[in-house]
Amino acid sequence: MERQQILYLWASGSALDSGTVGWAFHDGTDGSGPALPDGSPPYATGVAALRDGWMLLQSSQLTPPLPGEEHLNAYLEYEFVFERRVTT
Amino acid sequence: MAEFVANGFIRFDAIVPADINERAIDEMRQLEAERLAPGGMKPPHTGTPLDECYPAPSVIGEYLRLPRIQGIIESFVGPNPTFDHDWTHHIHPHATYVQPLHVDAITDSTDPTFDVQLFWYPHDVAPGEGGTRFVPGSHLRRVRSSGLDRYQHINGEQQFSGPAGTVVVFHHGLWHAGQPNPGDGDRWMHKVRLNPTVAQVRLWNTDDLPDLQNPPSDHIFARILPDSVAQIFRTWHPWMSVTDYRNEQVQRARLWRYLTGDETYDVDHYLTRLEGRGALVGS
Numbered sequence: 216m217e218r219q220q221i222l223y224l225w226a227s228g229s230a231l232d233s234g235t236v237g238w239a240f241h242d243g244t245d246g247s248g249p250a251l252p253d254g255s256p257p258y259a260t261g262v263a264a265l266r267d268g269w270m271l272l273q274s275s276q277l278t279p280p281l282p283g284e285e286h287l288n289a290y291l292e293y294e295f296v297f298e299r300r301v302t303t
Numbered sequence: 304m305a306e307f308v309a310n311g312f313i314r315f316d317a318i319v320p321a322d323i324n325e326r327a328i329d330e331m332r333q334l335e336a337e338r339l340a341p342g343g344m345k346p347p348h349t350g351t352p353l354d355e356c357y358p359a360p361s362v363i364g365e366y367l368r369l370p371r372i373q374g375i376i377e378s379f380v381g382p383n384p385t386f387d388h389d390w391t392h393h394i395h396p397h398a399t400y401v402q403p404l405h406v407d408a409i410t411d412s413t414d415p416t417f418d419v420q421l422f423w424y425p426h427d428v429a430p431g432e433g434g435t436r437f438v439p440g441s442h443l444r445r446v447r448s449s450g451l452d453r454y455q456h457i458n459g460e461q462q463f464s465g466p467a468g469t470v471v472v473f474h475h476g477l478w479h480a481g482q483p484n485p486g487d488g489d490r491w492m493h494k495v496r497l498n499p500t501v502a503q504v505r506l507w508n509t510d511d512l513p514d515l516q517n518p519p520s521d522h523i524f525a526r527i528l529p530d531s532v533a534q535i536f537r538t539w540h541p542w543m544s545v546t547d548y549r550n551e552q553v554q555r556a557r558l559w560r561y562l563t564g565d566e567t568y569d570v571d572h573y574l575t576r577l578e579g580r581g582a583l584v585g586s
Contacts, residue, residue, distance in 0.1 A: 223453060223455075225454075225457075225542075226544075227543075227544045227545075228544060228545075235458070236457065236458045236541065236542040236543070236544070237454055237455075237456055237457040237458060237542060238455065238456050239453055239454065239455035239456065240455065255456065255458075256456065256458065286550045286553040286554065286573075287444075287445050287550065287554075288443070288444040288445070288547050288550045288551060288554070289444055289445050289446050290444075290446055290450055290451075291454065291457075291542070292544065292546070292547070293544065
């Protein structure tokens with residue numbers, strides 16, 4: 216059966232080779248698939264994740280700030296979502 | 304205070320005496336058991352002046368009335384703050400629940416006023432044994448609490464560990480979460496949120512402020528004072544992008560204007576530049 220692993224990486228810039236500042240991992244294989252590499256973060260960039268076999272599903276759109284909100288921060292802005300399909 | 308503005312928290316290690324810490328856990332346990340029960344121990348009503356909260360005999364009251372704790376509270380929210388709410392956080396040994404990262408309450412207003420939340424740890428918390436997770440520098444961002452759930456790991460985040468009697472003062476907007484407790488002992492923490500009733504302007508000891516308050520010309524790409532508030536406001540947390548960092552400097556400067564009453568205060572020219580040009584419109 217094919218199952219999905221999902222990796223979120225948040226980067227310090229809008230490019231896939233920007234440095235990772237946050238991450239999250241959701242494992243549809245419930246531990247029977249490959250684990251993330253050791254390290255905090257597990258991948259220094261999104262490109263490093265690609266090289267380890269992850270497939271990019273989505274990257275965040277670049278949206279201009281709304282008038283009056285130019286200097287307000289909110290969520291981590293540059294989000295990249297990856298998947299890895301594992302047959303178990 | 305400038306570090307609090309830059310980081311969103313400040314900690315006071317072992318500030319509560321051992322005697323109070325040792326007696327506190329029984330009272331925290333009682334409050335936990337009886338808070339929602341038909342009778343028994345109850346927290347104060349929201350809006351109660353702090354001085355009237357937990358009258359004697361109460362260990363929590365003893366803690367809140369310690370002169371050093373009162374001094375800390377007054378420095379942030381002034382005299383006569385009111386009680387918002389409190390909670391006894393109890394994580395059992397070997398508890399595995401991972402609370403998602405969150406901010407308390409709702410998305411904040413745009414004004415710079417703030418509440419403080421005092422996190423009191425009455426016993427030693429070893430590294431990794433259930434201490435509160437938090438993200439330094441996250442307190443001035445405008446988010447919805449549930450939107451933070453997905454951030455399992457953020458560079459530079461911390462998990463509290465420290466000696467018994469440590470109190471950590473949080474800006475109410477700081478992202479935080481309870482953590483699993485792989486240790487063998489119960490982990491207790493009392494959190495109380497306090498609302499100011501006066502403008503939070505120069506409420507702390509500002510004797511050194513004339514020496515540290517940089518002029519608005521202080522600019523990293525021009526000239527800077529080496530030892531100044533601006534240098535503290537240049538704290539770049541490792542999870543921040545360049546844009547995040549610069550916007551945070553703007554938010555810190557705005558908060559500092561409120562705290563000091565100095566409407567010209569700036570760091571790295573961001574506000575002054577825009578205000579100067581803005582004044583030209585229509586002239």
